Amino acid sequence: MKTVQGIRIKTANEVDILRKAGKILSSIVAQLQSSLTSGMSTRDIDQKAEELIRRHHVVSAFKGYRGFPGFTCISVNEGVVHGIPGPRIIKGGDIVSLDMGIIYEGYYSDTAVTIPVGNVSPETRRLLDVTSDSLLRGIEQARPGNKLSDISFAVQSFVEMHGFSVVRDFVGHGIGKQLHEEPEIPNYGRPGEGPLLREGMVFAIEPMVNMGTHRTRILNDGWTVVTEDGKPSAHFEHTVAITSNGPEILTK
Numbered sequence: 001m002k003t004v005q006g007i008r009i010k011t012a013n014e015v016d017i018l019r020k021a022g023k024i025l026s027s028i029v030a031q032l033q034s035s036l037t038s039g040m041s042t043r044d045i046d047q048k049a050e051e052l053i054r055r056h057h058v059v060s061a062f063k064g065y066r067g068f069p070g071f072t073c074i075s076v077n078e079g080v081v082h083g084i085p086g087p088r089i090i091k092g093g094d095i096v097s098l099d100m101g102i103i104y105e106g107y108y109s110d111t112a113v114t115i116p117v118g119n120v121s122p123e124t125r126r127l128l129d130v131t132s133d134s135l136l137r138g139i140e141q142a143r144p145g146n147k148l149s150d151i152s153f154a155v156q157s158f159v160e161m162h163g164f165s166v167v168r169d170f171v172g173h174g175i176g177k178q179l180h181e182e183p184e185i186p187n188y189g190r191p192g193e194g195p196l197l198r199e200g201m202v203f204a205i206e207p208m209v210n211m212g213t214h215r216t217r218i219l220n221d222g223w224t225v226v227t228e229d230g231k232p233s234a235h236f237e238h239t240v241a242i243t244s245n246g247p248e249i250l251t252k
């Protein structure tokens with residue numbers, strides 16, 4: 001296995017396995033997304049995720065990870081990331097961030113989406129659109145010859161141009177045989193810094209964007225991250241392979 005600047009370079013065969021993993025994961029998340037309605041608890045969503053994981057013969061990357069109790073991280077409204085599935089009932093007007101990872105043939109895939117339930121406020125709708133677009137802006141920079149922080153800068157500048165803030169306390173990451181590999185991928189920073197990007201790197205790029213302050217705090221459960229000011233937060237994530245032609249989204 002080749003490592004450049006601490007970052008594992010995947011072979012074409014490994015990228016192919018990661019591509020299959022991404023396909024399975026995105027299909028599971030699409031099914032979860034279409035079944036999500038108000039009146040469900042976050043535990044109901046997690047049970048559905050468990051069923052789908054079993055049906056696709058893959059393994060959850062999150063269940064038991066450092067003791068995490070769920071198959072998915074479900075973060076509602078002011079929840080940023082790492083929400084534990086439980087009795088909370090989803091209502092119309094909520095936004096639900098669904099983060100999920102699987103292991104397929106020894107390789108990890110990771111994706112997240114924030115889903116509006118029923119009618120959400122126009123400002124919340126805009127938060128989701130800006131966050132999702134900022135992910136695409138970041139991904140666009142994931143190409144050979146660029147520097148790592150070109151991704152970070154693209155995300156941050158787009159988000160801040162729209163008056164929102166990027167979370168600093170949590171970052172994206174390399175992914176492959178491990179859920180979290182080098183490098184860390186912040187969603188903020190100046191362009192042109194950090195490792196040179198090259199073909200065979202695979203990254204989980206995941207902007208977490210807050211409507212108000214970028215500051216967060218962790219609830220007493222030791223996991224759930226919420227915004228410090230209680231305002232909404234959105235999270236979108238894709239696992240992306242850097243190819244000679246540029247970025248390839250594996251969890252599309």
Ligand code: MG
Nearest residue numbers: 110204206237
């Ligand atoms: Mg991730």
